[in-house]
Amino acid sequence: MTDAATQSAALDVRLVVGLEIHVQLATATKMFCRCKLEFGAPPNTRVCPVCLGMPGSLPVMNRRAFELAVRTAMALDCTVARFTKWDRKSYYYPDLPKNYQISQYDLPLGSAGRLTIPSADGTKDIRVRRAHLEEDAGKLLHEGAGATSQVDLNRTGTPLLEIVTEPDLSSPQEVGDFGRELRRLVRHLGVSEANMQMGQMRLEPNINLVIRKDGAEYRTPIVECKNLNSFRHVEAAVEYEAKRQLAEWQKTGVTIETGSKSTRGWDPDRGVTFLQREKEEAHDYRYFPDPDLAPVVMDDAWLADIRATVCERPIARRARYVAELGLDAADADQIVEERANADLFEAAATALPGGKGARRLAKLLLSEGNKRANERGGLLADLPIAAGRWAEVVALLEGSKISATAAGTVIDELLTRDDAPEAIARAKGLIQTSDAADLAPLIEAVLADNPKAVADAAGPKGAKALGPLIGQVIKKSGGSANPKVVQELLKQKLGL
Numbered sequence: 001m002t003d004a005a006t007q008s009a010a011l012d013v014r015l016v017v018g019l020e021i022h023v024q025l026a027t028a029t030k031m032f033c034r035c036k037l038e039f040g041a042p043p044n045t046r047v048c049p050v051c052l053g054m055p056g057s058l059p060v061m062n063r064r065a066f067e068l069a070v071r072t073a074m075a076l077d078c079t080v081a082r083f084t085k086w087d088r089k090s091y092y093y094p095d096l097p098k099n100y101q102i103s104q105y106d107l108p109l110g111s112a113g114r115l116t117i118p119s120a121d122g123t124k125d126i127r128v129r130r131a132h133l134e135e136d137a138g139k140l141l142h143e144g145a146g147a148t149s150q151v152d153l154n155r156t157g158t159p160l161l162e163i164v165t166e167p168d169l170s171s172p173q174e175v176g177d178f179g180r181e182l183r184r185l186v187r188h189l190g191v192s193e194a195n196m197q198m199g200q201m202r203l204e205p206n207i208n209l210v211i212r213k214d215g216a217e218y219r220t221p222i223v224e225c226k227n228l229n230s231f232r233h234v235e236a237a238v239e240y241e242a243k244r245q246l247a248e249w250q251k252t253g254v255t256i257e258t259g260s261k262s263t264r265g266w267d268p269d270r271g272v273t274f275l276q277r278e279k280e281e282a283h284d285y286r287y288f289p290d291p292d293l294a295p296v297v298m299d300d301a302w303l304a305d306i307r308a309t310v311c312e313r314p315i316a317r318r319a320r321y322v323a324e325l326g327l328d329a330a331d332a333d334q335i336v337e338e339r340a341n342a343d344l345f346e347a348a349a350t351a352l353p354g355g356k357g358a359r360r361l362a363k364l365l366l367s368e369g370n371k372r373a374n375e376r377g378g379l380l381a382d383l384p385i386a387a388g389r390w391a392e393v394v395a396l397l398e399g400s401k402i403s404a405t406a407a408g409t410v411i412d413e414l415l416t417r418d419d420a421p422e423a424i425a426r427a428k429g430l431i432q433t434s435d436a437a438d439l440a441p442l443i444e445a446v447l448a449d450n451p452k453a454v455a456d457a458a459g460p461k462g463a464k465a466l467g468p469l470i471g472q473v474i475k476k477s478g479g480s481a482n483p484k485v486v487q488e489l490l491k492q493k494l495g496l
């Protein structure tokens, strides 16, 4: 909040943000009918009487969607309701054929949870007020000639999990971090692909300021920014709103008591928010229980089955890699970004002889592995190299049996055949000679042939002048001599 705060040094300005996030659940079919969920299908081809809101059609709950929602609520440490019902949220809009949306009003499936996010001083817990299921609306297309709009109802009835936080976020960065951590979590849980470009995760920050001036406290009216589908945009929108609201308050003095809630859109091209409408209140929607749908009652066995599918949270996994396996925080971040990659890393780390070399393993996967995965347009975990093979390559490096360059060659071979890395390295003449007895005659010969270099090493530069001699020994060995061992042997020989 430094930007807005520094605009007026006499003021103490605190940014307050709560988030509403819609996550599309990764089900095969819609929330209350059997229409397939398919991004990019021709308009209005994935529809039926239920999702078109035809009179007389009856919705049936998608059990899988409910289970994925409860899995997420559990991972967010929410209290999971044993009894939930469905409510109709009434409003009229051309993309909503029924004139109401099925949602959960006063009995959400999850409440009072939290998500731990990374922060400058470690971590911060953001409280989750509620998590509930609802169905998506269709899409208006403002394309084609003339001032007409078309509607595509393929998206109507798509299962959405809405997650609402308490207003615990206090900077644009934190808002973005929450979004990114939640995205990692739902992807780890396998409940959503959370593909931002496809609109599978949409963020709506509720933003206002608490301003202290001359011992009095003022709160600006809350602004909700709608449907942001990029973390960069949500951060920019929050940043902009903080400045705009402070300027507005300084100009008009309007506060949360004298003004009203409003909804604003974000224009990424101009980098500004713009007024859409004064916000509706809950009573405008005339919520009432949907008479077509039975309430959902969860028993112990069902809850236990779902709880068994909750995996370790990515933030805990990342912390464990740093604390127990000695990874750099940045490497752990990258490994955890994709669950499949983290699973591969862990399987390989478990296979390391004596558990040694996890740090080197991470670096190898992120450099040599990622490079090849990117070339193939896939994930690290998609490469045809088994976890055990990665561990074997790392063991060769840890034992100084191959050089880093040779490791790259071995990995290229592993992409074409599943052989033992040591056998590949041997066949390609990549095994380093670390045996003093094998290296001694080479060293003798090099010392005899290079009196000037020997004299340099005996001079004030000492061991720093060994470079040319080491190079000569490696050359004489045909590239197989282990540089570290050669250096040690030379030091011993020359008494350095």
Ligand SMILES: [Zn+2]
Binding pocket: 030, 033, 034, 035, 046, 047, 048, 049, 050, 051, 052, 157
């Ligand atoms: Zn349908």
